[in-house]
Every structure is written in C-alpha cells, then in structure tokens.
Amino acid sequence: MARPLINVPAKIKRGQVFEIKTLISHIMETGFRYTTTGAQIPRDIVTAFSCSYNGEEIFRADLYPAISANPFLTFFTTATESGTLDFKWIGDKGFSETATAKIVVE
C-alpha cells in the first residue's frame, strides 16, 4: 500500500517562503541483503522524486539504497501563484506514484 502524505499550507501570502513536506510508504530494500538461505533480496527502492509548481519543476532528488524506508523529503519554495503542486515518485519494479496538492496564494 503505497500512500503519499503531503503537507503544505492551504493559504499563503504572495512572496512568502513556505515548506513542503512529503512522506511516502516504501520498503527501500537496499539490494545488499540476503535471505537465510543465501538468496539475494533484489533492490527495490524509490530512485527519483520530483515536484512541480504549476507545471514548472521546482525540486528534484535522486534516491539511493542508503536512504531509509518511507522516505521523508522536505524542501522550501516561494509562493508565486495559486495553483497546484504535483509530486512524482519513480522506483524499481516499475514503481510510480503521484500526488497533488492545491495552494491558494493571496
């Protein structure tokens, strides 16, 4: 059950810097572990994350095996226009998850 959790202020003043918090459930299996019978557990991680603000990319991150399960990413941007924030996670085994958040700039 992959489920992203987004937290942004619903209303914000123009020009103000605000924080965007994202959390997604993912096991982030490193690929370095073995089962008790010696079989390698294949890597299964989120490899990339991006966030766009009204279609323009404002934040992007590449993720690696050392990042813990349920990755929590937080970053800041400046409030320019009302609109939507689109989030996208891509990962191994065809993992793909999106989320959107609305923001009102006054």
Added chain:
Amino acid sequence: MNRRMSLLRTVVCRAVVSAMTAFAIAGAALGADIPLDKRRSGYADLGRDSKAMQDDDTINPATLWVLDGEALWKEKTGAANRACADCHQDATISMKGVAARYPAFSPARKAPIDLEQRINLCRSEHQQAPPLAYESHDLLALTAYVGRQSRGMAVTPPSDGRLTPFIEAGRKLFTRRIGQIDMSCAQCHDDNWGKKLAGSLIPQAQPTGYPIYRLEWQSLGSLQRRLRNCMTGLRAEAYEYGAPENVNLELFLMWRARGMQVETPAVRP
C-alpha cells in the same frame, strides 16, 4: 478413588507452592519497583529529531499505518461482510481509551488478551474473517489506528481481580533470569535504567507508545516484537507471538506504566 486422591493432593500442593512464590515475589520485587514519580517514557530520552518526528503527524511515518488502519476500519470483510465501523461506528469516539486499558480479561479464554488478539477475536466472531497474522501490515495498521484514539490519555489497567494472577505471572517473567546471558528484564529496566549498555541508553521499558515506529526496524512493530527482540538479545528462546507469556508480560508492563500517557504511535530509535 486413589487417582482422585493423588490428584487432589497435587492440586493442594501446587496451590501452597504458588501462594508461597507469590509472597516471595511480591516481597522481593516491591523494593526494586521504580517509584511512580520516577517513571519516564522513552520519549524523554529521544534526540531532538526523533522527538519532532513523533510530535508531528505529517512527519511520523507511523501515520502511514494509521491512515491504512482508518481505511481498514471502514472496509467490509469476511463471510459476514461487515466492517469494524458497522458495529463500533466512529472509532474516534468508540475506541477512545480502549488501547489504554488493554490487555483486558477475556471470560471466554479465561485469560488476558491484548489489543491484537481482541481485533482478531472480533474478526473471527463478528466478521467471520480469518485472523490477521502478527506483525502483518493490516494488523499493525488496525492496532495503530485504534491505539491512536487513546493518545494523550492515561494508561488505566482495568481494576479486574481476575487479572491479578496474570499480572503476577508477568512480574515473575520480568524478574526471571533467562538465556545464555542469564539476565532478567528487571536487571536492566528496573535496576539500571538511565545507564548505558554499550553505547545505548537503557530505557525503563515503558510500553506507552505501541505499536511504535522503530527506526532500527524501518517499520511499525508491536510490543510483542519488542519483547521478543530483548529475549533474543539475552540469547533466550523468545516466546511465540500470541503466547500467554508474552501477553502476561504486556499486561504487567501496562500495569507498571499505569497513569502514564499513551503516545501511540510513538517513534523510537
């Protein structure tokens, strides 16, 4: 006749012995108990970042389980095609304080049952659904969701006389040396809390935040998982999930934490 007599003798003997051990344990353990005002949750010893993680639901990864639990609460399941919500309605009202008083006595089993067992009992009796496995995502999610409704409330073990022998059994397990390391729970968590074991701080083992998101596990986990963890650490054979010994320990720990605040779902290193 003969057989019945010898059986009777055994029962009487056993009763006398258990009464004696009960006195001995009560006497020996009373001095070692942590004074009520000296008790502290593991939260107090968390780092700044971990505290922030527990305090803010939008950062706490356990929220992912709580939200799944909320969805499961409303999901119809089993042969009866009923959801938890069909009987208990709004969990934010009906489940308030429930986790704070579990484990509770089950007349049907003549023994205490913990919250996970209560959920599975509900599933088998009312939903006619197969029980959820211990530590499965769904059981953790439901337990976390139910537990969340008691956050901030005081741990209030039921004043049920039928639980007394089980609390004592739990205390006995807590104070009994086990494993190759040959130590009891109490030696660390009653006698040496606040000191270091290798680089780690020894906590008081207060069960106020379960199920917890443990950073070491990278996942949510139950109190029984944590107990088994310690037993393995002592190189003892851990009791199976759902074993009466584990439930008695849970019961004793909740009794020991009476009055402390429920933090479910907590974050721990």
